[in-house]
Amino acid sequence: MSVEHVLTTCPYCGTGCNFFLQVVDGRLTSVVPCKTDEISLGRLCIKGYNAHVFVQHADRLKYPMIREGEQLKKASWDQALDKIVGELEAIKEKHGPDSIAILASAKCTNEENYLFQKLARAVIGTNNVDHCARLCHASTVTGLLHSFGSGAMTNTIPEFDNADCILVTGSNTLEAHPIIGSRMLRAKEKGAKIIVVDPRDTPLSRISYLFLSQRPGTDIAWINGMLKVIIDEGLVNEEFVKTRTAAFEELKEAVRGYAPEKVEQTTGIPKEKLIEAARVYAKADKAMLAYAMGITQHSNGTDIVKGLANLAMVTGHIGKESTGVNPLRGQCNVQGACDSGGLPNLFPGYQRVDDEAVRTKFEKAWGVNLPAKPGLTLTRAMNEAATGKLKAMVIFGENVMISDPDLNHVEEAVKKLEFLAVSDIFLTETAQLADVVLPAACYAEKDGTFTNTDRALRMVRKAVDAPGEARADWVIACDLGKKFGSSGFGFSSPAEIMAEMATVTPIFGGMSYEKIDSKVVRWPCPAKDHPGTRVLHTKKFTRGLGLFAPVQHAPPAEVVSEEYPFILTTGRNLFQYHTGTMTRRSPKLEREAPEPYVEINKGDAKRLGIGDGERVMVSSRRGAITLKARVTERIVQGTVFIPFHYAEAAANKLTNAALDPISNIPEFKVCAAKVAKA
């Protein structure tokens, strides 16, 4: 009889709550909140409380499989791994290393992602490594890198408690980041003014001090509008602008045309509200700015992010306690996957692959020559696969067949690949198309670290054994590395991987398992004796001076038309998570939100004669799905919302793969659609 409570990190959103997995004789029985955890304070959301349920689900993949015609047949690990290595070597031989791409994973640990990119760069010899950050915060990385020199939360989650003003935009925080949301609620109780800018009336907006509801795709307009008000009303933090930033004049010039009246026409936000919001934000002593997909997932996402950066710098709301710009990362380790170099243009720690010095450092460390040319982004890779330029893909724990835009296009692309290997915990829609499927261990079955959204390294600890023959992805990566004949994969534990990572990654320089086992340490942590960093850009910005970026409003790639009169926007709901592979196997979560639905405004519904709960067909230029209508007042007229979790009515069949030119993030948040009774 053994009962254990294993402290580990939640596998869902990027908040990085710690909790205990309760294990009775090897059986996961429940999740117990960790009351002393600095981030969660012993509170969890419904997903956290159910994070143990899918782990020991009967559907888990238990052994490797190799495709034989239509079927996936059980195989030994050696057969499967040899098959992968063989296929990839042949394709590399024939078409060169850049005909192969590896998808790292925001659900895997830092150590694993470090190995994935090492595998791509040092073994296969391509920078074609990317992951789903491309679909969520790529524009944050590019945008904030440009403005500040670093693309992460400038503050920590606990700091929300003490803000006087929290401007939340494009984030349904109470549903998508419930425990960060709870921090905002604490702040509100303490008297903080919460301003929400969102096309949807979210649970947070309903308790906010100010709610600005803009038309989707008009973000730069309201941001510049606020900037103009701040400048015109002399609310600029002159001191900060003078000493800490550059190119303010350009900005002034850029926002000249954004008078509140005009902004009202573009965005639909009443000018009084816009002015009030600008004043409240600018005058606050400690103002936190928080945003998520609603900002990033646009064909001009990078510009919108730069706009928010402008807002923070003009008012000097950055680089202090409870004061800064905070992109809320949506997956347990999406921050870490970026930190660990799961990006086509960056080595671990955001070091550019096209930087000679950096590359030489890595070549020395890894003892191989490395490609200088930045690789393909996930979204570009799909296009290249469609055109046949990309031949093979190895995907670790991602489900592109649900998560990526314009699924029909994705399916076509994936099917065109000569070879596809997928490592995952369930037979996902993507794995079903693979030539080789590898059974992976999930978070509860391995050690490692996640970097949560506030840059803290969170320990993931093994609670139970993986089912059947399933292996941790870091083990799989090592096995592959070895089979390719590389010497750089002789790791016997994640701790060793972290140790190597630290040597080549300055921001992780002082990280070690000994150190983070009992302490919350946030990067940058350059040296062994360094305590980690809570607030970024305190004295100076990572890039030196903060750089104002003059950005202009541009209409979304796809605008409404006669035929497609609605703006379709997509997102999450509280109970499901991403492609549902985990949540939809958790009865309590599935019961709360069992089926796909489209939120449509009461007025629109009445006009179309659609009753609450009736089935409707929603279609775009790319496809059509039928699902239940949820008639509500919580969404503006002319806009419809569909959560993207549901395979049976995948919102991404409709979404537009129009890409932001700089970050290549697709425009999930805006496309033209039509709604009709099914």
Add this chain to the structure above:
Amino acid sequence: MVNDLGKKLARLAFEERGADFLLVMREEHGNVAPAMVSKGEDVGVVRLEVPYQLVTILENIYPWISKGKIAVITRRCDEKALAELAKRKYVDDKRIIKIGLACTEEQIERCRCEDPVPSHVDVGEPHAGVKGDELSARLAKMSQKDRLAFWVDQYKKCNKCFGCTLTCPVCFCDDDCVLEERTFVAEPSIPPGLSFHMVRSYHMIDKCIECGECERACPAEIPLLTMRKLLAKDMKEVFKFAPGDEKTVSPLNTTLEGELMEDECNER
């Protein structure tokens, strides 16, 4: 390494009272964790100031512990919780060894606890309870309208984590809670609206032992304990009943015979 408190508890549980298991809180990875140990040397550095709801944890694991006696750190409220569980045969009283913990003044303050001293104190200094709850007093002064406004504002923050039910020691249907269904809670998403909270209030009215775990677990920091206390008071007034005694039966399921209300009900 085992600290002195750990040694003391181990002696109490294993040597003096013949327990096979001990359920405590101890330091792990710089945090405080609930732990179930079966040997004195495994007890570790025990820390009792963090209010983990051990009875809930016990309730979760109990079905898998087919035999042996389990010693558990019990505050006064935990005693009552165990009584409510034993009453419903969820645990066998004879298999539970209670190690009485007297709560600290801070803790009593935080729980606005009126009855903080366990029947037998093994650890901690007994302190008197506090009378009343500041918020209850404030609510009592409010107009009906303001009271409703207050609770609606509070409940608007609810995002349905079910922490209040999952961490509650006397909330025993959490495998399949009716609040997860649409039968009585109409709202498809969050916040779940008033019926969610009123139904739970009603379900708790003859069970709640005021440990305050729901309030501590609530990410929205809704003053759930205050609502429980208000209704506990009402329950006492109407039926002279308070949960926490293994011998009493909830008045909700019994007849009127020989009860205060009988006459009043006879002719209305």
Add this chain to the structure above:
Amino acid sequence: MAEFNPTILAFCCNWCSYAGADLAGVGRLQMPPNIHVIRVMCSASVKPEYVLKAISGGVDGVLVLGCHIGDCHYMTGNHRTAKRMPLVQKVLKEVGIDERRLRLDWVSASEGEKFQKVVTEFVGEIKNLGPNPMRGVKW
């Protein structure tokens, strides 16, 4: 503004109060048309959850009618009702909803007049209380 026309839900037990309501009908006893009766076998089967759900949903008043104590078709069913409903009222009261929006009363199969009286009184009382405040609440 138009006169407030409350929506009221009534649970009547099959043996006494529903029969009493029938009798009121047979006797053509006139009463305000705000009451909507749900027939149950015994008042003891009225889940408090129904009352709480109805009030949360904006129903202005709920009437629970059973047999007189001692006359219950099921011996002591109504004893339970008599003990549950007062606590449901407390739940309403504490959250800030007037407990008079829930009324428990006893109407026998022969008490058509009493049914009329109870209904008329209750509708009057609810009219005085005004609309259920939950109607206005936007979650």
Add this chain to the structure above:
Amino acid sequence: MARIGVFICHCGHNIAATVNVEKVVEFAKTLPDVVIADHNLYSCSEEGLGSIRKSIEKNKLDRIVVAACTPRTHEPLFRKTCEMAGVNKYLFEFVNIREHCSWIHTKEPDPATEKAKKLIAMGVAKAGLLEPQKETESSVIPTAVVIGGGLTGLTAAASLVAQGIDTHLVETSGRLGGILGDIEIIGPEFSRSKELLDQLVSELKGSSHAKIHLDTKVTAVSGFIGNFEVTIESKGKSEKVPAGAIILATGAKEFVPTGEYGYGSIPGVITQLEFERRLAKGDHPKRVAFIQCVGSRQPGREYCSRVCCNASLKNALRIVEAEPSSRVSIIHRDIMSYGTASERLYREASDKGVVFLRYGLERPANVTRKQKGLVVEVYDETIDENIDIDADLVVLATPMVSREDARDVGKLLKVPLDKYGFFLEAHVKLRPVEFATDGVFICGSARWPSSVSECIGQGLAAAAKASIPIRRGKVVVEAITCWADTDKCAACGSCVIACPYEAIEIVEDEDRRYAKVNEAQCKGCGTCVASCPNDAMQQRGFTSRQLSSMIDALIKNAMEET
């Protein structure tokens, strides 16, 4: 998805004169899952039923809603119609828009019409969730137990035995006959009780089907119709008797005055029953005053015992007939001598010189002892005078009251009593000798003070009723019983405590514990349903989802309207 048909009845003018039926039909058509809505002049007429049946077949309906009168009278009829059309009768939902709408809002046609719409919306919502039910059958033990060896019990037992049904007669005392055993002559026809009793007793003793248990009491009753187990105890020995039906004939007893009119302190002041015994011994006093309503029709015991007046009239006549010179007076508040035979007694008595005086509750008579006998001081309301009556004997006509063991017996059998401790039948008119608890029957003075003829009539009636299940050999339970959703049940036991019929137990299988309802024992009250915290307890035809859907429908339609 359900295919619901809604049929709205005009009931001639009864509904249509107030409710705009056509409008309601149009509204009903818009309700979810409704494939047809129609109306009839009289739905319950052959023609109406026929058209419903045709519509069910034509439109392949699987849920039927009739909006008409009250289910308490017409539900069986429409259920039958559904069955004839091949639809399970439990897929029928009745909406009452006559008694509960048109008849009580006659002056408000528009609001009444709106209300009818809402009621129908509620009915349709429920109907959509109705499920077909199968009625359960169980076998019946061909044995009856009759509790009480008085006239009523003897009559019932004899009748059962005559039908060849094994019958146990349980009598607490050592002799049969009950109160009648103390009475020599029975009114109004002055027959001898002995003949009647001997007749019945010999019928029983002479039959192999009868088993008489004297000095025996019932100590426990378990089970349900068809399968009871009655534990009887005699001189410390207890025996378990399996039975299919139980007849309760425990009778009542005479109220013994507590000092009224000097009873107990003044010799010569006795009760009617004590007087009967004297008469039986052949002692016939000359001067007798009867005082009626002693201890009845007064605060605390408001009822009229109904048998006392006839007893006094009978005994008054016996005295004057034995000795015409006797002086008999009956001091009453009202004479309750209903029925032709008793009426005749009254006339005879007054013809033969029995004096009737009327007193009022507020001014009762006063009895005192003088040397030459008793003096009754009466204020006669009719002549507005105080009158003194000399008497050798004052007979107090006291009411019959319930036996002190009635409540315990009630608990044993799980049957209700009224506030006077008499047993409550299921329905005064519809089920006069039955209890709500199936298989248990009530007759005689246990139910209400009854005359000899009433006792016999009810004894026979109860026997006839009790023989039905025994003769059929099986019983059918209406499918409104409760069940536990074992997946949801947390085995907290609330329902076990709440169930008035002890029909629920917590069972254990493998690693799970959950509640289980013995549906044959369940009476479908639903008390357990409301006691269940997580909605695992459900009642057929009244599930929480069904009733909640009605509430939702009301909210939806009411809130949209305002």
